[in-house]
Amino acid sequence: MRIEIKGKLNPAFQEILTPDALEFVSALQRKFGPVRKELLQKRADRQAKIDAGELPDFLPETAAIRSGNWKVAKVPQDLQDRRVEITGPAGDRKMVINALNSGAKVFMPDFEDANSPTWENSVQGQINLRDAILRSIDFVSPEGKTYKLNDEVAVLIARPRGWHLEEKHLQLDGQPISASLFDFGLYFFHNAKQLLRNGSGPYFYLPKLESHLEARLWNDVFVYAQQALGIPQGSIKVTVLIETILGSFEMDEILYELREHIAALNCGRWDYIFSYIKKLRNQPDVILPDRGLVTMTSPFMKAYSLLAIQTCHKRAAHCIGGMAAQIPIKNNPAANEEAMNKVHADKLREATNGHDGTWVAHPGLVPVALKVFNEIMPEPNQVGKQLDDVVITAANLLEVPTGPITETGLRLNVSVGIQYVEAWLRGNGAVPINNLMEDAATAEISRAQVWQWIRHPKGVLEDGRKVTVELFEQILQEELENIKQAWGEEAFNKGKFELASSLFAKMTTDSEFVDFLTLPGYQYL
Ligand SMILES: CC(=O)SCCNC(=O)CCNC(=O)[C@H](O)C(C)(C)COP(=O)(O)OP(=O)(O)OC[C@H]1O[C@@H](n2cnc3c(N)ncnc32)[C@H](O)[C@@H]1OP(=O)(O)O
Numbered sequence: 001m002r003i004e005i006k007g008k009l010n011p012a013f014q015e016i017l018t019p020d021a022l023e024f025v026s027a028l029q030r031k032f033g034p035v036r037k038e039l040l041q042k043r044a045d046r047q048a049k050i051d052a053g054e055l056p057d058f059l060p061e062t063a064a065i066r067s068g069n070w071k072v073a074k075v076p077q078d079l080q081d082r083r084v085e086i087t088g089p090a091g092d093r094k095m096v097i098n099a100l101n102s103g104a105k106v107f108m109p110d111f112e113d114a115n116s117p118t119w120e121n122s123v124q125g126q127i128n129l130r131d132a133i134l135r136s137i138d139f140v141s142p143e144g145k146t147y148k149l150n151d152e153v154a155v156l157i158a159r160p161r162g163w164h165l166e167e168k169h170l171q172l173d174g175q176p177i178s179a180s181l182f183d184f185g186l187y188f189f190h191n192a193k194q195l196l197r198n199g200s201g202p203y204f205y206l207p208k209l210e211s212h213l214e215a216r217l218w219n220d221v222f223v224y225a226q227q228a229l230g231i232p233q234g235s236i237k238v239t240v241l242i243e244t245i246l247g248s249f250e251m252d253e254i255l256y257e258l259r260e261h262i263a264a265l266n267c268g269r270w271d272y273i274f275s276y277i278k279k280l281r282n283q284p285d286v287i288l289p290d291r292g293l294v295t296m297t298s299p300f301m302k303a304y305s306l307l308a309i310q311t312c313h314k315r316a317a318h319c320i321g322g323m324a325a326q327i328p329i330k331n332n333p334a335a336n337e338e339a340m341n342k343v344h345a346d347k348l349r350e351a352t353n354g355h356d357g358t359w360v361a362h363p364g365l366v367p368v369a370l371k372v373f374n375e376i377m378p379e380p381n382q383v384g385k386q387l388d389d390v391v392i393t394a395a396n397l398l399e400v401p402t403g404p405i406t407e408t409g410l411r412l413n414v415s416v417g418i419q420y421v422e423a424w425l426r427g428n429g430a431v432p433i434n435n436l437m438e439d440a441a442t443a444e445i446s447r448a449q450v451w452q453w454i455r456h457p458k459g460v461l462e463d464g465r466k467v468t469v470e471l472f473e474q475i476l477q478e479e480l481e482n483i484k485q486a487w488g489e490e491a492f493n494k495g496k497f498e499l500a501s502s503l504f505a506k507m508t509t510d511s512e513f514v515d516f517l518t519l520p521g522y523q524y525l
């Protein structure tokens, strides 16, 4: 077997891509790459069945697991209190330090939604995390400001990329390796022992799972990895994002597959909305209103989060809430107060419903979320709160949200989608647009909505106009012009707007729905 590095390799990168680390990652790929491919094929098969009218439902073959009396293994001490978790791209060294110092209990350095998976970001992310774990990380800004770690820092839970992605810069026998195995493998290889010495452990967030079989694959990877490095079984602890509509029908099963290695589920609301649109895109009765109208209080979202809390607590696992998209607004106190009120309301709903913690996108939001959880949750968590009276059915999970589709909503989707893809192509996977945090998951909603509105007979604006390719193309040109005005001609021309808009247009006008925008996008990174 031949391992080849196709990306840049400077001395700092060589410290991560050592022969031993590469051998470990290659062993993971050799052993688990073929199963990953089979599971991706199963995703496609499942889509074909849904398109043929077989709607998602709880699985009959796993009924015994759902009704069984079992619990997950004990959650380690440093994951008992997770009331506020901050996230951010792993490759941004300053942000990694700021997040660890933010006062949040947990920091999730992200190789997924918030990360544009350039080779530089992927390897720099590993360097940043290794240095953070060794407590040697520092940074000096171009203005000369120095950053280093406080005495007390957040617990790290790293998020590798999802099963759908590949890392083309590392090839085994001429084939790109799984990006999940690349991110997990390098982080685990370099840091697992040091994390245990630090009194913590190798902790991971697992994104975009669509079935318990995908959880089983992760579990097999963990058992092998721990054995290979001589680390006690069960040291790895994961939090699985329930962020696909299919995943929400298999929460018990996912917890069960990973029961020796799981601490929590998390409600990844943005990918969840995207997945709902994607998986049900060809159903005649499923059409969503403007993106801004689909919220955690929409019945299907409320149902899913309550089911997640109920399921987790029944199994002695934690259930973490999700990300409000608002971020602090500088230079406009009134707008800022409104944004903070929205975050407060979102966190209050989560804490009251029984979540054991929540996510924030910005250090400025840590005190807002902390205040709510400190008030509602005096104990480290509320795992003891059993939601016995909650009954959630398949129909509740699938209930179609109602509301209008407007020209403003269409324009916003086009404008935000292009601006996000443009930033992503420049290597920036998390961006503030219109004072909201945008990342790959939020941008997916925008492009999936436009695709569906064009194709679906009910994709009609509230003024009666059908959303068509022609209308989309007209709006695309107008929104590009608006962006150019806002950015100024020089900055606009320096950016990647031509490529971003052609990618966005292709994804929304092609008859085939592209599974993830990052797949066609990756060829340009
Ligand atoms: C759907 C999902 O998956 S959600 C999870 C994935 N998404 C994310 O993780 C997004 C996280 N958030 C971010 O990346 C950022 O907050 C952004 C891009 C939205 C905005 O970032 P900026 O434009 O830099 O914000 P802003 O200028 O207000 O930053 C002020 C300070 O806060 C820091 N900061 C902002 N966000 C973060 C963060 N998430 N973590 C750590 N530090 C942060 C900045 O580094 C900056 O520090 P400085 O004062 O030392 O220079």
Ligand SMILES: O=CC(=O)O
Binding pocket: 113, 241, 243, 267, 268, 269, 270, 271, 272, 322, 323, 441
């Ligand atoms: O990963 C989180 C989400 O909301 O998507």
Ligand SMILES: [Mg+2]
Binding pocket: 113, 207, 241, 243, 268, 270, 271, 441
């Ligand atoms: Mg997500």
